[in-house]
Amino acid sequence: DTAVSQTPKYLVTQMGNDKSIKCEQNLGHDTMYWYKQDSKKFLKIMFSYNNKELIINETVPNRFSPKSPDKAHLNLHINSLELGDSAVYFCASSQDLAGVRETQYFGPGTRLLVL
Amino acid sequence: AQTVTQSQPEMSVQEAETVTLSCTYDTSESNYYLFWYKQPPSRQMILVIRQEAYKQQNATENRFSVNFQKAAKSFSLKISDSQLGDTAMYFCAFMKPIMEYGNKLVFGAGTILRVKS
Numbered sequence: 001d002t003a004v005s006q007t008p009k010y011l012v013t014q015m016g017n018d019k020s021i022k023c024e025q026n027l028g029h030d031t032m033y034w035y036k037q038d039s040k041k042f043l044k045i046m047f048s049y050n051n052k053e054l055i056i057n058e059t060v061p062n063r064f065s066p067k068s069p070d071k072a073h074l075n076l077h078i079n080s081l082e083l084g085d086s087a088v089y090f091c092a093s094s095q096d097l098a099g100v101r102e103t104q105y106f107g108p109g110t111r112l113l114v115l
Numbered sequence: 116a117q118t119v120t121q122s123q124p125e126m127s128v129q130e131a132e133t134v135t136l137s138c139t140y141d142t143s144e145s146n147y148y149l150f151w152y153k154q155p156p157s158r159q160m161i162l163v164i165r166q167e168a169y170k171q172q173n174a175t176e177n178r179f180s181v182n183f184q185k186a187a188k189s190f191s192l193k194i195s196d197s198q199l200g201d202t203a204m205y206f207c208a209f210m211k212p213i214m215e216y217g218n219k220l221v222f223g224a225g226t227i228l229r230v231k232s
Contacts, residue, residue, distance in 0.1 A: 031218060041225050048217030056217030090160060102212050104220060106160035
């Protein structure tokens with residue numbers, strides 16, 4: 001059983017297109033995240049959601065719009081894709097926001113390539 | 116803002132030997148968490164070990180242990196009896212467990228570890 005899953009695993013698209021990445025967790029966690037890993041492998045938080053509510057938006061362009069239809073899902077929609085959006089995007093989840101059960105579990109990542 | 120520094124871009128170790136990966140961080144907080152994550156070529160991010168700052172005892176998980184020096188803001192990872200499957204990129208990460216902070220992990224740049232047979 002996959003704890004945190006993402007679809008698709010690979011995404012190749014043209015500049016200017018709109019695309020979505022889906023994330024689902026079956027751990028019963030309350031908090032979900034999106035991270036971006038750039039070409040130099042540097043990982044940086046993009047968004048944090050708790051109980052479907054946005055907690056932090058780490059200065060991400062508004063072309064990126066996360067949507068959480070329920071606690072188990074956090075999807076990432078990207079408008080007007082740019083070359084610099086090429087990266088690996090990781091979804092993660094944790095039990096809650098502030099407490100002892102804050103260890104984050106990551107999905108397998110989605111490699112996005114914008115041509 | 117918190118920063119995490121991993122000063123070793125790459126390291127290698129012979130199978131069955133011990134290796135230590137370094138990590139330092141900068142924070143004015145007293146309550147926080149530190150993590151080591153492993154990213155093998157499969158790209159999956161795997162939790163290796165975690166340490167709560169309020170605990171003086173160093174965390175251990177089988178062959179993995181940490182040397183947590185709070186005053187020095189140092190958090191090194193020791194891998195004993197290295198195995199070929201330990202070959203991966205290792206990331207040190209810091210987290211401040213405050214709701215407004217969103218539980219974000221702040222990562223270091225990573226250290227590539229190669230285990231040689």
